[in-house]
Amino acid sequence: MAEEQSSMSLEEEPERSRSPLPLPTVAEEGEGYQPVPVKPWTDWDSMQLLVEDSNLLSLAPTLEATLRYFITHYPHPITQISKCDLITLAICVVAFETGLSLDGCPLPPMYKSNQLSTYRSFDNRLVRYYGTHLPMAAFANRSKAFSLDLCLLPGGALEDVQRCALVAFDSSDLLIVSLIPAEGSSLPKGFSSALPISRYIPLVNIGRLTVCFQRMKELSRKLKDELFLPFRDIAYDSYQAFRYPSLMGLPEELKSRLVKYMDKSSQENLRVSYDESLRGCTYSSGG
Template identity: 35%
Template sequence: METKSNAESEGLDTGNSSSVLTFQTHNLETVAEESEDARKATFNLNDKLLVEDSTKSELSKYLFRLLQRFIRQYQHELEINQFDLLLMTIYCISLEVGFIPWGHRLEENGKLLQSRYPSYDYRIVSLFSTIVPTNFYNRTSRSYRLNFYLQGSTQKCILVGIKSGDFLCLTFNVPSLANISGKSVLLPVARYVPLINFHKLNLSCQNLKELSHKLKNCIFVPIRDAVCLDTKITMYPSLNGLPDEVVAMLFVKYLDKKATLRMANSCSRLRTLAFAYCGKWFT
């Protein structure tokens, strides 16, 4: 995976003209080339890509990878508990909505990734499922903090988690935008992470579909859409704004031959996807 350090603050203004943000730049082309999916002719539509797809027998591929790396990185430094695993799960869900960890910049074809409507992008989720957050826990206040931004915006979005008994109180807000109200949700930790099992991580998590929907509906999507509207990020809720995996599923599961061929004639991207997944109809 190609990364590079840079001392410029282009696209990631901290709000303080005297401060300079050191960030990493990631080339999404390199990420795609190195991913397992890119080495296959097509996506496996049966793969569990989202956290909400996880089951008692198998976690989603990116959540499993993230938890593995988190445990490997921190198990000798701190006593990992249920709150920690829940926070990493929340972090993975935020990536699915389109949030990017603060301090990282994305490039494509040698240029900054263009503004677009933030949504699921397997390259982004794949990339950051291998980069475990650091300095996310304050032992004094017993609180968690993760910083994000949306591509095309310089506004920092802050997720704070405070332990309260057996609950984790989450608050997500954009401090620099007073017109956007913060969102909060209270999570019973044992409902989603009932126990710790480093050898069988799928047994450590449950009710992840409920958790994912609650977080997306209550905090992540409302804040994302509010920031998009306020900062005039390109709104792109069209067919061409959908991820490749979703478009491929439309071809395979919902469209007949005639509809697929018509869609394929509309643009080069849809033709490429239609040919990859329904090539038999082009012969």
């Protein structure tokens, strides 16, 4: 019997989910959630995990789920859905891909707050969850700018530095998008980008959503480079270092050498949060 199990071919190896969390619940399966299969021969280039993987034949599942939710709950006749609405939805999904979350939105039942790290980035299940829980009130008043409150770490105590607002203003052929840190935050005033709407949303066709989107890789990378990643990088720079087993298990001489490569601010943060375990390490006087 053992020999039969050991001789199992690669083709017979069962699929595994990429997520370390429990398998999807019956409710999730009812909503159409499908875990990402992981096999030695999995072709990752063919997987549509991100908005930028969308094309004229099919959209990324997270983007498509967000669009279906939006169309179902749209507060106006669906004939009034505009190019601006569609590009705004794509922007929201890209924000969730970058690790941002809906501020004030409870975590799904299968998650616990201690399972999520402030430093997490892409989580396919959370992207889908937040995309299908967008507050439709943000789309209700078409005469005002779109505004959505976001945060870095859901389900826990938040500091101002972890909060921001995604604001989008329709200026005819351009969409002015800004990511504004929360009031009272020590971060810069904000990050902005101007997007030519028709370059990414050539038309509106609710019956064929795939033809409504183009150049999604360009849009996704522009948003991440100009808005979301700069905010994350600067916000993280203000955090104190946390204790992690990978650091605790290192020999003292190796810890000391790593510390020498840190700038002065990082050394001080590390000293405050990890002083006891790093006792005896040599701290340099500069970066």
